[in-house]
Amino acid sequence: MKMSQSNPDKDDHTSSNKKTISLPISRVRLIMKSSPDVSSINQDALFLTTKATELFVQHLALASFNNGSGKETNTLSYSDLANTAEETETFHFLTDILPKKILARDYLKSLEQMQEEDADF
Amino acid sequence: MAERPEDLNLPNAVITRIIKEALPDGVNVSKEARRAISQAASVFVLYATSCANNFAMKAKRKTLNAGDVLAAMEEMEFERFLEPLREALEVYKKGQKGKKEVSEQKRKDKERKTDSENDKSREEEEEEEERMEEEPEAEEEEEVEN
Numbered sequence: 001m002k003m004s005q006s007n008p009d010k011d012d013h014t015s016s017n018k019k020t021i022s023l024p025i026s027r028v029r030l031i032m033k034s035s036p037d038v039s040s041i042n043q044d045a046l047f048l049t050t051k052a053t054e055l056f057v058q059h060l061a062l063a064s065f066n067n068g069s070g071k072e073t074n075t076l077s078y079s080d081l082a083n084t085a086e087e088t089e090t091f092h093f094l095t096d097i098l099p100k101k102i103l104a105r106d107y108l109k110s111l112e113q114m115q116e117e118d119a120d121f
Numbered sequence: 122m123a124e125r126p127e128d129l130n131l132p133n134a135v136i137t138r139i140i141k142e143a144l145p146d147g148v149n150v151s152k153e154a155r156r157a158i159s160q161a162a163s164v165f166v167l168y169a170t171s172c173a174n175n176f177a178m179k180a181k182r183k184t185l186n187a188g189d190v191l192a193a194m195e196e197m198e199f200e201r202f203l204e205p206l207r208e209a210l211e212v213y214k215k216g217q218k219g220k221k222e223v224s225e226q227k228r229k230d231k232e233r234k235t236d237s238e239n240d241k242s243r244e245e246e247e248e249e250e251e252r253m254e255e256e257p258e259a260e261e262e263e264e265v266e267n
Contacts, residue, residue, distance in 0.1 A: 058143035
């Protein structure tokens, strides 16, 4: 097995396929520490969270692309992500920051409908 | 700690690269989609941290450890990450041992070498990314006249 320290300078382009990490650990720690209850984090936990975040990014991107509408056109769009967040159980926690976009006129229409339903009483 | 809101973002250039590597060649990822994935990643970190912290608190520990993070992944139903994470941690731990002695020397070499190279490639990579990680090495940059 190849050890990561044999070429730490070169891992930039291939790291997420290999077993090293490319996201900055310092930034991940900052995000973790922004959570008020967290007092300290050991080095292994920090490494694992960073690695998990990379896996998560890959998984989210690939799942959204595979479920999405852009397969023919080879594109990944925002709506593919929003749909994945809504439809996939494990990505449900993202629905707040990946809201589905709807047109203002559709929103107003549904608002009207709701009011009519209320008025039916 | 986090003084500006953008401190809680992950570097776009790195996120973009990870997305590219995950998708088949030639897939175009819209700017909006990239930003959304990056924000999702930050939220993922917070969610994982909060789950892991619950496990640590239950065990009356103040420090999050590897087991807490792995338990959090299970709780979040990302069991698929467990195996790759364990493998990565193995490699990381082995690497840490020898690294300490080597890294000092390597870092010095690297600064000399990459400073000149990076200036070119950096501009391309960071077109839309003014604020990358502020690495301490930036301080050592020597002015070269061209």
